[in-house]
Amino acid sequence: MAYSFLDTFKFPNKDITLKNRVVIPPLTECMAFHDGNVTEDEIDYYRKHSGGVGLYITAVANVNEEGKGFEGELSVADDKFIPGLHKLASAIKQNGTKAVLQIFSAGRMSSSSVLRGKQPVSASAIAAARAGSEQPRALSAEEVEQTIVDFGEAARRAIQAGFDGVEIHGANTYLIQQFFSPNSNQRTDEWGGTLEKRMKFPLAVIKSVNEAVNKYADKPFIVGYRISPEEIEKPGITFDDTLKFVDVLKDQPIDYLHISMSNVWRKSLTDDTITTPLNETIKEHLQGKVPMIVVGDVQTPEDAAKATDAGFDLVALGRENIREPHWVQKVEHHDEASIRYTISPDDLDELGIKPPFFDILMALSGANGIPLSTAKQTNRDAANKNIDYYLSGGK
Template identity: 70%
Template structure:
C-alpha cells in the first residue's frame, strides 16, 4: 500500500475518534430522494459505490423542518418517520470504517413557494436573494427562530438514533445559518440581528442545541462539524474580516471540525483583488490549531490533494472527482494511480449510479465542470477567482 501521501495518514479528533485517512467526500446534492424526503434505492446505490475508501463521507443535505426544504429530491430528517430509511443510509455509508456524517440544514430564502407547496419562504429578514427569480421571504418570528433551533437538535437526535457517526451543520452556500450571519439577509433589530457579534448568535444557538442532543443521546465519539462560506459578493454581504471574527468564536465551540466551502481550494478574496493570500491560509492562522479544517474545491489528482494536507490543512475534500472515480482512494493506496479516471462518459452514468435527475442538476443548474469525455473541456482556471455555481465540490 502506498504511504507516500500525507492524506493517507489517519487523524484522531480531540474526542478520541480516529479517521483512517484525511480524504473526505463533501456533501454533494444528488436530487434523488423521493419528493416527500424519504431516501430512495438510487441514493443507497450511489452511497454504496463511493464509500469504504475515504475517511469521512459527508452526505447530501437533509432538511430539519418542512420550511427548510430547498429543492426537489432532497432528504429530510424532520420527523421520526424518516428513521428506517436513514438507518439504511448510515449503515450503507459506514462500509470498511468510513465515518458517515449527515449534513443538516434549513434552506431559508434559497427555496421557493413551488418547492414549499404554496408556502412562502422564510429567512432572517424579508429580503430577497440577489439571484434571478428570487422570491421575497418572510422574516421568521422570534418563536419560529427558537423552534428552528430546537429542530436542529431534534434532527441531531435522529441522526444519532439512525447510526450516523456525526452531523455537519450547513452554515454555507447562502442557506439559513449563513443568512442569519449575513448583513445582506439579516436586517433584524431583535437579539438575532445587528452587528457581527449579534449575527453570530443564531449559529451559536444551533451549535448549543446540537451539542445538548449529543450530550443526551450519544457518546463522545459523535462528530459535529460546521461548514461556512468565507465571503459573499453582495453589498452589504459577508467579508473575510467578518468570517475571521466568527471563526475565532467557532474555534472555541463544542464542534469537532470546520469545513470551508469554496469552488477552488486556494482562492483569494472575491472582494479585495489586491490581497493575494489564499483565504484558507487566513482561516488556518485564525484557527491556530484549535480545530481541524476541511478544505474543498477543484481537487482532482493525488498531487493536488497532497498539496492541501502537506500545507497543514487537516482534511482534503474531493467532490466531482469522486463522482467520476469512486475508487480514487483505493487506487492511490494500491499504487494504481494510472488507472484513475479523470473524465466521465455519458455511457457510464448508470454504472456510476448517477441518476438522470442528478446529471441534469450538475450540468444545467450547477454548470458543474465534469470533464465529459467526448465534449470540449472547461478552462481549468474557471473557478480560481470567482464564486463557483457548484461551490464546495
C-alpha cells in the same frame, strides 16, 4: 510515493480516528423522494462511492418543512425518516468510512413551489439578489427558537439512524448564513444588528446540536460546521467578519470547520488587497484548536497532497469522487494511472448516477455533458467550477 493524505487522523476532542484524511463533501444529487425519504437509487449511489475515504458527508437534509430548498432533497425533519437514513448511514460506513449527515434549512434560498405554496422564510423579509428569488417572510422570535430546537432534533435523529456525526450547514447562503449576513439579516431584535448579534443564531444552533449529542449519543459523535468566507453582495459578509466569527468558533464545541470554496487556494473575491489564500489565514486564526476541511478543485493525488502537506487537516474530493469512486483505493494500490478524470455515458450505471443527478451535470456542463469524456477541455474547466458550486449547495 507516501502521500500525507493517506495518514490516519484522530479528532483532538473525540475518540474518533479516520483511516485517512480524504473527505467526500456534501454533493447535491437530488435522488431522494419528493417528501425527503431516502430512495434505493440514493443508497446505491452512496454505497458505490464510499468505502475508500475516511469521512463521507451526505447531501443536505432539511430540519423542518420550511427548510426544504429543492426537489429530491433529503429530510431529517421527522422520526419517520430514521429507517431510511439508517440504510443510508449503513451504506456509507462500509470498510470503516465515517458517515456524517449534513443538516440545514434553506431559508430564502427556496421557493413557494418547492414549499407547496408556503412563502420562504429568512432572518428578514429581504429577497436574495438573484434572478427569480422570492421575497421571504421574516421568522418570528418564536419560530427562530423553534428552528434552533429543530436542529437539535435533527442531530438526535442522525444519532438514532447510526451516523457518526452531523455537519451544520452554515454556508452557501442558506438560513444559518442568512442570519450571519448583514445583507439578509436586518433584524432589530436580539437576533440581528451588530456582528455579535448576527452570530447568535449559528452559535445557538451549535449549542442545540451539542445538547442533543450529550443527551442521546452513547459513543463519540462528530459535530462539524461549514462556512462560506465571503459574500459578493453589498452589504455582505466580509472576510474580516468571517475571521471574527472564526475567532469565536474555535472555542465552540465543534470537531471541525469546513470551508466551502471553489478552490482550496482561492484568494478574496471582493478585496484585491488580500494576497494570501483565505484558507491559510483561517488556519492561523483557528490556532490548532479546531481541525479544518478544505475543498475546491482537488482532483489529482498531487492536488490533495499539496493541501495536507501544507498543514490542512483534511482534504475533500467533490466532483472527482463522482467520476472516480475508487480514487483512494487506486492511490493506495499504486494504480494512479487508472484514475478516471472524465465520465463516459457508458459509466453512468456503474457509478450509480441516475436522473435527475445526471440532468444536473448535463445542464451545468453544456450539450456535451461535462465531465463526460466527449467534452472539450475549455468547456470542462468552466463547467467544473459550476458543478463544484452547485453540488456543494450553492445555487
